Amino acid sequence: MMIFKRIILGGCLIGASFFVACQSNAEEPSSEANQAQTSEAESDANQEDEKSLEVNEPSELALLMRSMYDKNLALKQDIKAGKIPESFPEDFLNIHTAQANENLNETFDALAKEYIANMEAITQAKTTEEGVKAYNAMVNTCASCHTIYCQGPLAKIRRMKIKDFESEL
Numbered sequence: 167m168m169i170f171k172r173i174i175l176g177g178c179l180i181g182a183s184f185f186v187a188c189q190s191n192a193e194e195p196s197s198e199a200n201q202a203q204t205s206e207a208e209s210d211a212n213q214e215d216e217k218s219l220e221v222n223e224p225s226e227l228a229l230l231m232r233s234m235y236d237k238n239l240a241l242k243q244d245i246k247a248g249k250i251p252e253s254f255p256e257d258f259l260n261i262h263t264a265q266a267n268e269n270l271n272e273t274f275d276a277l278a279k280e281y282i283a284n285m286e287a288i289t290q291a292k293t294t295e296e297g298v299k300a301y302n303a304m305v306n307t308c309a310s311c312h313t314i315y316c317q318g319p320l321a322k323i324r325r326m327k328i329k330d331f332e333s334e335l
């Protein structure tokens with residue numbers, strides 16, 4: 167019985183020390199500085215980011231967010247290669263219903279709609295330039311919502327942008 171209790175207690179302590187993904191990145195150097203860095207520095211920074219993903223009991227929304235992050239990074243590569251997707255993963259629509267760790271309100275709903283609209287806009291792009299523009303607009307919506315709700319991943323989200331094309335747009 168004692169041992170059993172200890173296991174449960176241990177589990178709780180581990181859980182408590184990991185559940186701060188929304189805050190844990192907040193101390194990162196300013197995103198402006200990050201944006202100016204080379205892609206070499208980018209990969210260093212990405213390693214740091216891995217730590218913030220080690221959360222013990224993520225919410226449905228947090229899991230969805232991780233998958234959006236991964237899939238949209240893959241999308242970034244496609245778009246840079248001139249491949250415009252015909253659709254986006256349907257499970258992204260769960261942003262409207264997924265259960266979160268914090269209380270969300272109408273502002274969240276409005277921004278979630280905007281995010282989905284921006285995902286759709288990417289599929290409408292006719293050229294690589296339009297694709298890049300639409301992709302960056304989508305990342306901006308991730309960032310707008312994250313300035314309000316969950317600032318930890320903000321720097322990492324800003325680094326998702328396609329920068330190489332920006333001067334031409």
Ligand code: HEC
Pocket residue numbers: 187188218219221224225226227228229231232234235238265266267268274275277278279281304305307308309311312315316319323
């Ligand atoms: C409409 C608001 C909104 C939009 C848009 C949004 N997020 Fe989030 N995101 C949240 C909230 C709220 C959480 C916290 C969820 C929780 O802890 O339950 C979160 C959590 C996260 C996390 C942390 C997950 C974890 O491990 O705990 C990451 C990473 C993330 N979002 C990335 C993204 C990316 C990438 C995009 C765009 C592709 C995006 N988010 C778009 C609101 C948003």
